[in-house]
Amino acid sequence: MRRVYNFSAGPAVLPEEVLQEAADEMLDYRGSGMSVMEMSHRGEIFDGIIKEAEQDLRDLMHIPDNYKVLFLQGGASQQFAMIPMNLMKNKVADYIVTGQWAKKAYQEAQKYGKANKIASSEDKTFSYIPDCSDLPVSEDADYVYICENNTIYGTKFKELPNTKGKTLVADVSSCFLSEPVDVTKYGIIYGGVQKNIGPAGMVIVIIREDLITEDVLPGTPTMLTYKTHADNNSLYNTPNSYCIYICGKVFKWLKKMGGLEAMKERNEKKAAILYDFLDNSRLFHGTVEKKDRSLMNVPFVTGNKELDAKFVKEAKAAGLENLKGHRSVGGMRASIYNAMPLEGVEALVAFMKKFEEENL
Amino acid sequence: MRRVYNFSAGPAVLPEEVLQEAADEMLDYRGSGMSVMEMSHRGEIFDGIIKEAEQDLRDLMHIPDNYKVLFLQGGASQQFAMIPMNLMKNKVADYIVTGQWAKKAYQEAQKYGKANKIASSEDKTFSYIPDCSDLPVSEDADYVYICENNTIYGTKFKELPNTKGKTLVADVSSCFLSEPVDVTKYGIIYGGVQKNIGPAGMVIVIIREDLITEDVLPGTPTMLTYKTHADNNSLYNTPNSYCIYICGKVFKWLKKMGGLEAMKERNEKKAAILYDFLDNSRLFHGTVEKKDRSLMNVPFVTGNKELDAKFVKEAKAAGLENLKGHRSVGGMRASIYNAMPLEGVEALVAFMKKFEEENL
Ligand SMILES: Cc1ncc(COP(=O)(O)O)c(C=O)c1O
Ligand SMILES: Cc1ncc(COP(=O)(O)O)c(C=O)c1O
Ligand SMILES: [Mg+2]
Ligand SMILES: [Mg+2]
Ligand SMILES: [Mg+2]
Ligand SMILES: [Mg+2]
Structure with missing residues (x-):
């Protein structure tokens, strides 16, 4: 067996012992006679897998009880639409544009309301994070949006922006679980798992409960409504169950690492x-x-x-x-x-x- | 190692030799030194995997050149919205309701236009397929929708409905690749792969090219626009790459089986x-x-x-x-x-x- 050092930005390197365990359990998960790939997502065994994964993530990040953890499909890119569709009650949101992914999120939001670019570092090819201590946050902004770690340009917010009381929404795809985080400072923390956590095909959304409402923009698909998934503990429809299983193993590995x-x-x-x-x-x-x-x-x-x-x-x-x-x-x-x-x-x-x- | 006979409706049993190959390749895909889970979806190796998977599926189903094959996230449930958002140019569509999944699709479509229930078998708990040889298809219907195999109730259309010239859209989640199919009879054939093909977390959409347009309903997310994915060969964003890899193995197995x-x-x-x-x-x-x-x-x-x-x-x-x-x-x-x-x-x-x- 050959193993290289894999510096891919995502999908990316996973802990070798996680892969080894997955290989060992591939045809028979712990005496069940089935692969996790083959298991009903409504069965007892998978119920244990998803609940344990969520609990381990809650432990790692100290996620307070008034936040839901959602395991969703569609990638981070789908959140670019899902966020405004669910959160834009006033149809106004402020975006801090520090890279290509923040820019894409900002552009998508323009479909759904007034998206304001309140800061940007595009003038210097996104090679820095602008000073966000006193930005012109909109009076009626439904949220302030950041991409906390910019995968392409290699910058990171070392301090969160002063949102002047507005809800902070952060894409943490490329810094997920890389360091402790104070969840209470955010309304939504979300990220694709394919960088720091698991295989591609899933996004984890950590969302404060008061942001989960039925009052979404008209035409929001059932599948793009946070409430649909929150009410069903991420099992409204078939989730990416194998990905949840691998992520769960990575959470255990992170706990073991300290x-x-x-x-x-x-x-x-x-x-x-x-x-x-x-x-x-x-x-x-x-x-x-x-x-x-x-x-x-x-x-x-x-x-x-x-x-x-x-x-x-x-x-x-x-x-x-x-x-x-x-x-x-x-x-x-x-x-x-x-x-x-x-x-x-x-x-x-x-x-x-x-x-x-x-x-x- | 124990293996049971697994009669799950989905996620469901996979060929043992496919699982064995996946286990063997888990830490080192063919000398690459990486798991397929760890590979960049823009790299050469994954490029080979996705192209070969598509070609094998095209061979198996004899998919004509004027149809695109899309590997998408969100499950079959997300298609319930994506179909009307992309196809309802006249804002009218006809639904044949033969089970819970067809009903959910029908209900979701009502968000986007006039969805007509032109036939149903709900009167007898969906225990049969209604006669669809001469239904009141709407003059201005953008499409006629069926769920071809009803997973919950165990019924199957043995003959396709007479759509009177309208585009046929079919959910084949639970009969995908179970028998030969004449793709030219459909505008869209789609299904979640987690029943007859692979692990959960992906839907395959086979769509006639003329149905792929920029002229979608206002507010349709970029990620829910077929054109986004068609123009990028399913790589607009990170796909469920491990699922594509496993599905590819199942396609090879099907070819080998005849x-x-x-x-x-x-x-x-x-x-x-x-x-x-x-x-x-x-x-x-x-x-x-x-x-x-x-x-x-x-x-x-x-x-x-x-x-x-x-x-x-x-x-x-x-x-x-x-x-x-x-x-x-x-x-x-x-x-x-x-x-x-x-x-x-x-x-x-x-x-x-x-x-x-x-x-x-
Ligand atoms: C910070 C960030 N956000 C969003 C995305 C898009 O993620 P996805 O491909 O899952 O849609 C990426 C992908 O590289 C990313 O790095
Ligand atoms: C025929 C059919 N359509 C749609 C679905 C929903 O699929 P998903 O869970 O991928 O959204 C199912 C799931 O069992 C199904 O059997
Ligand atoms: Mg130097
Ligand atoms: Mg970036
Ligand atoms: Mg009998
Ligand atoms: Mg059914």
Whole structure:
């Protein structure tokens, strides 16, 4: 068996022991005689799986009782519509645009009401997080929206924006469970699981109960109404049950690793190795303002496109996979999610050193 | 390792060799050093997986070039909204209501325009398929909708309705790939894969190209617009990539088994064993009109609720799982999808015989 260091931005590396367990249980989940893939989502065994997954997530994030946890299909992209359809009672929302995903969410919201771009970092290719301490938040805004960690550009909100009392909605797809979080500061925290948690095909939505209402925009599909799923504990229709099962295993793994405090420490250590190298390298450099650097996604460049391409190719040959930057920005990007071991980052830096020596 | 005979209506039994292959490839897909769960959906390897899956499905169903194949999230339930949002140009559609799923689709469509119930079998608990040779199809209907195989009630359209020239839209969730189909007779064929094809979390939509337009109802989310996904070959956003991979393996298995002609023969043989027994049993009987019997879902009862419960319990103890009927109808239901081996049906009938002897 071969295993590479996989720096993909998502779908992304998963803990090896989770994969091993899934392989072992594939034909017979704990003596049931069935794969989890084959099980009725209304059966007793799956009921245990989904409830345990939810409880473990609640434990990890200290999710208060007045928040629901929803396991939904459609990806993060579907939330771009679902959020305004469910939350835009006044048909006004404020968006802070710090990257492509925030921009897409902002554009989608324009279909449903007045979406205001109250801040943006597009002027400098989204390489920083704007000062959000005193933004012109709209009087009648139904919510203020952020993308907390910008997967493509490698920036992260180190401080939440001052929403002046308005509900905060955050896309945390690429920083989910990477560090402790104060859930009470948000109305909705959501993210696709395919980066830091599990296989693609599911989004987890953590939503404060008062935001779950029947009073949605006219024409909102039943399936795009949070209440539908909240009332049925994510079993209104058939969920992505195998994904819930794998995510559940990752939650157990995170608990065993020491929870989100421990993950934060580990992630800071990993990121420091890479950023320190970038800051001292004469060939490579990071593209993001230091204060706003993400612990999860680290974009970097040599400044020479051919050299970038050569690097990605040679790294791949050395077992360092998926280092190419997003197709919209080029260069390189190393995504170093929870499941990326320290040794993976060390191997990457060692390879970069060698490449620098050979190519400078 | 234990394996039971699993009669679940969905998620449901999968071919054992598919599960075995998935287990073997879990940590290292063919020397890539990654699980398919961990792979970028924009990478070369996954590109091969999704293209091969689509081509194999096209081969199996003889899908003409002027139809697109879409791999979407949200389940069949999300299609209940997506169909009217995309197809209701005149805001009129005709629904044939033959079960709970058709009824839900019909109810959802009422949000978006005039949905007419042009036929129904609700008068006799959906135990038959109405005569659809000369229905009052609306002059300006954008489409006529059916649920071709009714999972809960065990009925199947043996002949397609006469739509009088209107576009036919069919939910084939529980009969997908169970027999050959003439795709050209439909505008849309769609189904959740979690019954006859793969793990839950995906719907396959086979749609004639002229039905894919930008002219959708106002407020239709980008993610609920067929064109979004058609233009991006199902990669507008991250798809349920692991599910696509497993479905691809099932397509290969179906080809190896001899394709849909061979599956039909096999399914007819399996169903005959069960229906013949039911017709001759003094304890058990089927609940569906003979001419409309499904090859996939076989509901039956003893006529005594306690005896039904006893049967389900004892069958479970004997390794015959998930025989309880749908919570809305009670009794028993044996789903005998493609992956249920002949031996499974034989074992069920043998157990029913024994139970009859002991309880009559
Ligand atoms: C921050 C963020 N939001 C949203 C998305 C879109 O997610 P999905 O592909 O599940 O729709 C991504 C995907 O990369 C992302 O990184
Ligand atoms: C015929 C049919 N249509 C639709 C559905 C709903 O599918 P999903 O749970 O994927 O939304 C089902 C589920 O059992 C079904 O049998
Ligand atoms: Mg971004
Ligand atoms: Mg440098
Ligand atoms: Mg039905
Ligand atoms: Mg009988």
